Amino acid sequence: MTTTTLHDVRFIEPAKTRNYLNEDYGFFSWVLTRDHKRIAILYLISVTIMFMVGGFFAMMMRLELLTPEGDLLTSDTYNKFFTLHGIVMIFFFLIPSIPAVLGNFILPLQLGAKDLAFPRINLLSWYLYIIGASFGTYVIISGGVDTGWTFYTPFSTQYSNTHVFATTLGAFIVGFSSILTGLNFIVTTHRMRAPGLTWFRLPLNVWALYATSIVMLLATPVLGITLIMLMIERVLHVGIFDPALGGDPLLYQHMFWFYSHPAVYIMILPAMGVASDVIAAFTRKRIFGYKFVAFSSLAIAFLGFLVWAHHMFVAGISVYSAMIFAFLSFFVAVPSAIKVFNWTATMYRASVSWQTPMLYAMGFIGLFTIGGVTGLFLASLGLDVHVTDTYFVVAHFHYVMVGGAVMAYMAGLHYWWPKITGRMYPEWWARLAALLIFVGFNLTFFPQFILGYLGMPRRYHAYAPEFQVLNVLSTAGASVLAVGYALPLVYLLLSLKLGRPAGPNPWGAVGLEWTTSSPPPKENFHETPVVTWEAYDYRGMMKAMGETQNV
Amino acid sequence: MSDLAFEHGEEHPPHPFLQHHFEDLGQQHEASTLGMWAFLCTEILFFGGVLLAYWVYRIMYPAAWALGAEQQNTLAGGTNTLVLIVSSLTMALAVRSAQLNNRRGTVLMLILTLIFGTMFLGIKSYEYHAHWMEGLFPGAHWHWQPKDPAISALTPKVQLFMVFYWGLTGLHALHMVIGVGLLLYILARAWRGDFHAEYYAPVEVMGLYWHFVDIVWIFLFPFLYLIPHVGAHHVG
């Protein structure tokens, strides 16, 4: 470990060191930057805004569902709100969140590289994101879209009179942003690793981001071409997916879910990577079964492509095909379970420090497990027929996407915040927010499992009166959740001014990103690091710390 | 992917086209080609998606598909296939010349590639024009009807075929246009003498892209021009 040489700069004010934040000033030094760290910050700002937009729609829906009658929103407005909530959260927040923000910042640091392989393409991908998001914003301002985030045909192509074209164009463009990010990550991981950094010395976060990139690269183009066909059909009024003109709407669903099921793994795989790094750092241990966890990321990336038609069990696909897809769906659970077991085994008999990132990581494991297991219910043919298009499905995928991906995003954001900004966040407030998010989340979505099982259908603005109690609980939970999400926004921003200087390695964590100063210099490392230690070599670090540490 | 601005490494002047975040030209070359291969993976799935839809409907409506292919100018399509194959050969030779420090050869072969690429687009526009005049453009402008009124029920399905025809060839032509634009850029750099045995990754990457576009056409030609009549032969 090179920690000894870095101790002398430990408590220096970030502003007094030369780093990527004060290397250059001015608007254009940011929007024309090719520095992966600055691009990560651009992404951070963009996805945070989109998260607030998506959150607004969610809040309005929960308020509407406070009472059984449709008294706050008309059914049309409600249709638009759940559609926009889904589109904004999935395409403009969840998919870019961990890879494009945290991955962009951390991946080159973890690899000991000066930048991603293609810095200009990295900037281009942010601009594509912004163009796509502009289409999304245009749609929101000019009256919305009501197809559901899935754009199912023939409603989206023949009947809906809302802004389907602009929305799908936005989703198409933002897809390319995601492809370019994935491409950059794959090449960087293969070609830019520091000397000595072999594959099995990589942090599991890198493995996870690599697997995510595979999914981005191979799934997103299919969505792109599907949306193009949808746009062609909508403009020319030909029947690519219209049964009246010889098309097959199920083909749209096949092609859409070929992307959109793996898209869930674009969200959850990097979350698993963050969880692995955080758990190792706060248990002071190497992740148990490192190679299993590493390869299970790749296994998920592949198996995730074999299961898509479990979204279509009641849509009229062949029963035989449905049985195959149900069967294959169970396989994805195996590598996911391997990860959960190995994280748990890592914590076994470890001295765990319960700082905020670890709290979020614990929340992630629990909520993701619930989300994953209920996914198995849904992949079972018979049960799926019972709960399709009910709140059970809504609860399930929110446990995976919010309970899983967003929790891990928050874990990663707190874990690497000192590295990104050079300052610590306030621990007490952060723990409070983590607690509020955990409680609020469960209060919001657990009642929805029950509601769904009892038969409350999704995507309606009114419901039968007997469902009201559980809906009120859910809305109350959503309010707690909103406060929980608002808190970090405040204290993280304040910490930019008030936080105490973090020093290069505030967690005493292992990994190349912690060997450089915080915030890192523009070229990341003053000299190219040479790696001679294994991943998560906490035993070696403890030994070194025992010799040098005197704090 | 050239980056003239490099900030560090004043000790001994690095190669002018070595970007600052790479150690050496070898690493940069490997990164560029891997990047293009990864991009081509995306492209394979991109074309693969629309080909999937094409095959689903081809299996559903074999008669309409055969009738649609009959409306194509096989001579033009076949000629174009040969034109593209020649352009692939010249492109491969351009890369080879760059590998061997042969600036003049690289420039010459790139110009030839450019000529054949443009020729392909010319023939394609001629075909497009003919289809447009015959009313074979899907949508409001469609006014084509089969000559034999007995099979006029096939018309909407033929229109579906033509959606895929225009979509696939249009997507391919778009790739050709982008390819021609990239060729002009690479040609200018080759003219300036940028490339040599140690630094020819841009030519190589250009070649990979160009050959990929050629491969797409190798499949599109039989898929869109040469569809057999299954069962009911010689209908229409």
Add this chain to the structure above:
Amino acid sequence: MSDSLPPQGGHVHTPLHHVTPISTYLTVFAALAIGTLLTWYASTLDLGMMNTPIALLIAVIKATLVILFFMHVLHSTRLTWVVLIAAFLWLGVLFVLTFSDYLTRAWPIY
């Protein structure tokens, strides 16, 4: 060619990678041209069920030639092979699983 001097006078530039002989390129080109004519000729024959498989086979062979020789995959790293095979594997998944629906829809349900 007189113009084969490297622009960075003084340095010796050796190719980074395998240089394919011109004869190989020409042979591949001839095979591709013959393949094109063959695929056209085969389409004029009535081979019953075999027309489509033959056209596909010729196209696959032509594409393989381009990939192996023009795109230098034959002399590329193992990684290039992996990347390429992955793309076709995923394409195969897309086709096979989608057709697992279309081709079994008409089967009776017991």
